[in-house]
Amino acid sequence: MATVQGRPMRADARRNYERLLNEAAAAFGEHGADASLEEIARRAGVGIGTLYRHFPDRFALMGEVFQTQVDELDATARTLATDDGRTPIGALAAWMRRYVDVSSTIRGVAATLMDEGLMVNCKTQLRETVELLAVRARESGELRADVAPEDVLRLTSAIAYAAEKASAKNPEDTEVADRLLGLALDGLRTRTA
Numbered sequence: 680m681a682t683v684q685g686r687p688m689r690a691d692a693r694r695n696y697e698r699l700l701n702e703a704a705a706a707f708g709e710h711g712a713d714a715s716l717e718e719i720a721r722r723a724g725v726g727i728g729t730l731y732r733h734f735p736d737r738f739a740l741m742g743e744v745f746q747t748q749v750d751e752l753d754a755t756a757r758t759l760a761t762d763d764g765r766t767p768i769g770a771l772a773a774w775m776r777r778y779v780d781v782s783s784t785i786r787g788v789a790a791t792l793m794d795e796g797l798m799v800n801c802k803t804q805l806r807e808t809v810e811l812l813a814v815r816a817r818e819s820g821e822l823r824a825d826v827a828p829e830d831v832l833r834l835t836s837a838i839a840y841a842a843e844k845a846s847a848k849n850p851e852d853t854e855v856a857d858r859l860l861g862l863a864l865d866g867l868r869t870r871t872a
Contacts, residue, residue, distance in 0.1 A: 696733050698723040703744045708783060712741060742797045748781045749801045749808075756808045760815060768821035771812040772864050775835045779856045782839035783846075805832055823869050834863050 688696060702722040706714035716737060720730040734740035755777050759770035809828045816822035842856035 692733075695723065695725050695729055699725065699730055699733060699740070700744055700747055703740050704748065707741070707744060712737075716740070745801060746797060749804050752778060752781055753804060753808045756811050760811055766821060767812070767816040767819040768864070768868060771809075771816045771822065771831070771867075772860070774809070774812050775831070775838075775860055775864075776856070778835045779839045779842060779860065782836070783843055809835075820869055822867055826867055831867070834867075838863060
């Protein structure tokens with residue numbers, strides 16, 4: 680729960696905070712890390728002063744958006760890990776797809792925050808998140824034994840980057856991420872004779 684100096688937020692302040700985060704994620708996805716803070720506030724239906732009360736600067740807003748996305752990926756992984764309707768490799772594949780989708784919504788934010796302490800914490804959280812799914816898939820025999828969770832994370836990050844660049848050049852080609860994920864998953868799966 681978000682707080683203001685250790686106290687829980689009032690309901691209206693909490694709504695404003697959540698709208699600002701949602702609109703910031705959308706704006707960063709559309710315009711990158713340089714998205715207009717004034718436009719984010721306008722789209723959230725609040726004044727710029729409200730934005731600055733919640734987030735003292737651009738980096739604070741970007742950091743919170745990024746952390747929120749990482750937390751969502753973590754929650755998704757935990758849900759997928761307990762989904763009896765999916766195979767372990769299917770759960771890993773679904774998480775990789777979600778990661779690619781989330782990456783496109785916060786384009787440029789990660790690069791801008793690269794040197795911030797938050798990035799170190801988020802990377803650790805993402806490694807632990809993917810490990811939950813990768814270890815499960817490996818133990819089931821579906822994921823190659825030589826694939827480390829870090830390999831899955833790097834590969835998925837590379838696919839997200841490549842898909843973003845490809846869609847910027849050709850917006851009509853909306854299947855780049857799916858094609859690349861399919862190729863990657865074929866390489867990650869255990870080979871059977």
